[in-house]
Amino acid sequence: MKPASLSMKVSCCCGAAMETRALEEASPLLYHLTLACLACANWMAVSGRPEEIEPWVTRTLWSREARHELERLPPHIEPLVRGEVETYADKNGVCLITLSLLQEARNRGQVSWSREAGERLANIPAAVRAMAKIEIERMAIERGLPEVTESLMNEAKLKFLGMRG
Ligand SMILES: [Zn+2]
Structure with missing residues (x-):
C-alpha cells in the first residue's frame, strides 16, 4: 500500500473530493487520466508522462487497456488473474494497473x-x-x-x- 502522505487529494470547486475514474494508455509515454466529482457532475482530465500521472492515482485503478486484456481471458480464469494482479500490485505499492504491470504480474511464478x-x-x-x-x-x-x-x-x-x- 502507498503511504497516506503520498496520496494526492484533488478537490472539486463544489468542495467534494474528486476521484480517479479512468486511465487511458495512449502510448507507453502518454497517459490520460480522468477524475470525477462524486457530488456533482464535474470531471477533469490530466494528460502527461506515466511518471507524472501515476502519483494522481491513489486507489486501485485498471487502465482501459489492461482491463481490456483482462476481459479477453476465458471467464473462469479472469477472476483468478484479476486477484493475482491486484495482490501483486498491492505488494509492490502500486495503485495503477497498466498493461506492463499486468504482463509482469501474469508472468511471475504463476505457471x-x-x-x-x-x-x-x-x-x-x-x-x-x-x-x-x-x-x-x-x-x-x-x-x-x-x-x-x-x-x-x-x-x-x-x-x-x-x-x-
Ligand atoms: Zn463537484
Missing part, C-alpha cells in the same frame, strides 16, 4: 514447467530463451493451464515458426 518442458527450454538458444519463456507462459495462462508441458511447447514452436513466416 510451473514440467521437467521435460524445462529441459527443452534450457536447449533454446540463450538469446531468445527469455522471450520464448514469457510467450509460452502467456499461452499457458490464457488457456488456464497450471503447467507448461511438452505438447504446449510443440504448439508454441509451430506458432513461432508461423510468425517468422
Whole structure:
C-alpha cells in the first residue's frame, strides 16, 4: 500500500473530493487520466508522462487497456488473474494497473514447467530463451493451464515458426 502522505487529494470547486475514474494508455509515454466529482457532475482530465500521472492515482485503478486484456481471458480464469494482479500490485505499492504491470504480474511464478518442458527450454538458444519463456507462459495462462508441458511447447514452436513466416 502507498503511504497516506503520498496520496494526492484533488478537490472539486463544489468542495467534494474528486476521484480517479479512468486511465487511458495512449502510448507507453502518454497517459490520460480522468477524475470525477462524486457530488456533482464535474470531471477533469490530466494528460502527461506515466511518471507524472501515476502519483494522481491513489486507489486501485485498471487502465482501459489492461482491463481490456483482462476481459479477453476465458471467464473462469479472469477472476483468478484479476486477484493475482491486484495482490501483486498491492505488494509492490502500486495503485495503477497498466498493461506492463499486468504482463509482469501474469508472468511471475504463476505457471510451473514440467521437467521435460524445462529441459527443452534450457536447449533454446540463450538469446531468445527469455522471450520464448514469457510467450509460452502467456499461452499457458490464457488457456488456464497450471503447467507448461511438452505438447504446449510443440504448439508454441509451430506458432513461432508461423510468425517468422
Ligand atoms: Zn463537484
